[in-house]
Amino acid sequence: MSKDVGVWIAALSTLFMYSYLYKDNTLFKFGEHLFIGVASAHHIVMGYQNIMEMGIRPLGAGRLIVVVPIALGLMLFTRFGTGKTALLCRIPIGFLAGLAAALSIRGLLDASLVQQIASTMKPIKGINDVLLLVGVLTTISYFLFTNTGKNPVLKGSANIGRMVMMITFGAAFGNTVMARMSLVIGRLQFLFGTWIPLIK
Amino acid sequence: MSALENMDRRIWYVLMVLSLFIPLIRPLGLPLSTSPEVRAFYETVEALPEGSVVIVSPSYTPGTEAELWPQHVALVQHLMRKGVKIVHVALEVNAVMYAEHAMDLFKDEYGYVYGEDIVNMPYKAGLDVAIASMGRDFTALYSEDYKGAPLAQMPIMKDIKSITDIALVVDFMPGNTLVDFIKQIEGPYKVPVTGGVTGVCIPTLMPFVASGQCRGLLGGMRGAAEYEMLIGAPGKAVGGMDAQSLSHLLVIVSIIIGNTGQVLSRYRKGGAV
Numbered sequence: 387m388s389k390d391v392g393v394w395i396a397a398l399s400t401l402f403m404y405s406y407l408y409k410d411n412t413l414f415k416f417g418e419h420l421f422i423g424v425a426s427a428h429h430i431v432m433g434y435q436n437i438m439e440m441g442i443r444p445l446g447a448g449r450l451i452v453v454v455p456i457a458l459g460l461m462l463f464t465r466f467g468t469g470k471t472a473l474l475c476r477i478p479i480g481f482l483a484g485l486a487a488a489l490s491i492r493g494l495l496d497a498s499l500v501q502q503i504a505s506t507m508k509p510i511k512g513i514n515d516v517l518l519l520v521g522v523l524t525t526i527s528y529f530l531f532t533n534t535g536k537n538p539v540l541k542g543s544a545n546i547g548r549m550v551m552m553i554t555f556g557a558a559f560g561n562t563v564m565a566r567m568s569l570v571i572g573r574l575q576f577l578f579g580t581w582i583p584l585i586k
Numbered sequence: 587m588s589a590l591e592n593m594d595r596r597i598w599y600v601l602m603v604l605s606l607f608i609p610l611i612r613p614l615g616l617p618l619s620t621s622p623e624v625r626a627f628y629e630t631v632e633a634l635p636e637g638s639v640v641i642v643s644p645s646y647t648p649g650t651e652a653e654l655w656p657q658h659v660a661l662v663q664h665l666m667r668k669g670v671k672i673v674h675v676a677l678e679v680n681a682v683m684y685a686e687h688a689m690d691l692f693k694d695e696y697g698y699v700y701g702e703d704i705v706n707m708p709y710k711a712g713l714d715v716a717i718a719s720m721g722r723d724f725t726a727l728y729s730e731d732y733k734g735a736p737l738a739q740m741p742i743m744k745d746i747k748s749i750t751d752i753a754l755v756v757d758f759m760p761g762n763t764l765v766d767f768i769k770q771i772e773g774p775y776k777v778p779v780t781g782g783v784t785g786v787c788i789p790t791l792m793p794f795v796a797s798g799q800c801r802g803l804l805g806g807m808r809g810a811a812e813y814e815m816l817i818g819a820p821g822k823a824v825g826g827m828d829a830q831s832l833s834h835l836l837v838i839v840s841i842i843i844g845n846t847g848q849v850l851s852r853y854r855k856g857g858a859v
Contacts, residue, residue, distance in 0.1 A: 492770070492774075496773045498765075572807075574606055
């Protein structure tokens with residue numbers, strides 16, 4: 387068995403959390419609260435370090451421009467105020483929303499739209515290319531919400547598109563199951579590889 | 587049939603733990619094939635010339651470590667074996683820790699010197715904002731390493747003036763950072779991007795792999811296992827594959843049993859099947 391205190395804490399915490407599979411109990415609640423506490427403390431420490439590193443130290447070194455992001459960050463706390471003071475928080479929120487929108491548009495148009503459309507325009511050499519074309523067109527036709535009930539071609543295409551989407555969601559669910567199993571395998575490898583070495 | 591529908595789920599939990607635990611203790615040696623996406627990832631890395639510089643971004647957390655750490659470790663070993671220089675960037679608070687651990691695993695074996703062959707950058711908040719800044723002016727974003735040492739004095743950084751001097755960007759993500767790298771780095775600056783993702787994110791990235799915007803992909807622990815086999819260094823991921831296969835078989839059996847129970851129950855009640 388491992389003699390490392392950290393390994394023991396991690397192993398016992400893992401077992402506390404998995405005890406929920408039997409039923410809710412005090413050990414699970416303890417582990418849950420411990421995790422929330424440690425995660426919160428970690429975030430606070432990292433937040434403090436970021437503010438010091440990216441704001442206070444450059445300001446102390448004479449980089450006065452950082453006053454702007456510091457001021458915007460402080461204005462976010464005005465949301466806890468009352469009356470007109472509470473409205474001040476909208477300025478940094480608006481700035482953040484505008485920044486996020488600008489970054490998204492810059493990358494989205496080319497990477498997620500133009501390039502993706504271009505990649506569907508390929509010569510048909512096999513069954514996969516046919517499936518790709520049919521899948522893309524029928525799925526898009528599903529989202530044409532005008533007159534699809536009256537037009538038999540669009541209605542049929544939308545039905546095929548729905549089936550394509552259901553297959554896609556099934557594949558996505560399968561990947562999710564795989565991911566969750568992998569996480570459990572990782573925990574078992576830790577418990578029986580590092581804590582109690584049974585796995586060779 | 588109601589017994590099938592009302593079976594205590596704790597029985598399934600026990601069966602699941604056994605199906606995962608037994609193959610870890612007694613490996614079955616089930617065969618492992620290589621998917622085209624993993625082969626493309628391997629060949630992208632294999633094509634890197636010695637001395638080129640690669641950005642590696644371990645953007646994952648302890649919650650997704652089981653899938654992404656084996657991928658990260660295998661990549662670092664592959665890069666060091668090829669003599670490729672590594673710049674670890676940190677877009678997630680835990681990234682610095684993972685970068686340091688991965689570096690320490692192999693740097694002595696391959697004779698890597700910190701500052702000459704490998705460097706770890708400090709954490710930068712903002713995710714896509716940080717990535718966009720990397721593309722716009724890499725050297726302005728990073729002036730010191732994660733311990734505060736000036737980068738200007740490090741030999742690894744002497745030829746890095748902009749993002750276009752980077753041969754490849756590899757990101758390991760449970761979230762959206764690989765897509766952000768594709769949008770902010772691969773698109774505007776044409777720097778090749780690839781990466782590894784958790785199983786949940788595979789459907790999100792497959793369109794980008796199919797279009798060539800992402801040069802291959804490692805998907806979950808399975809992707810890590812395939813990559814470990816390709817580089818000839820089977821590790822934890824390969825060790826977990828038998829357990830993964832058996833657990834998936836149990837899930838399939840449980841779905842069949844559950845649905846059979848429900849259909850027969852409805853048939854017995856006289857409803858539509």
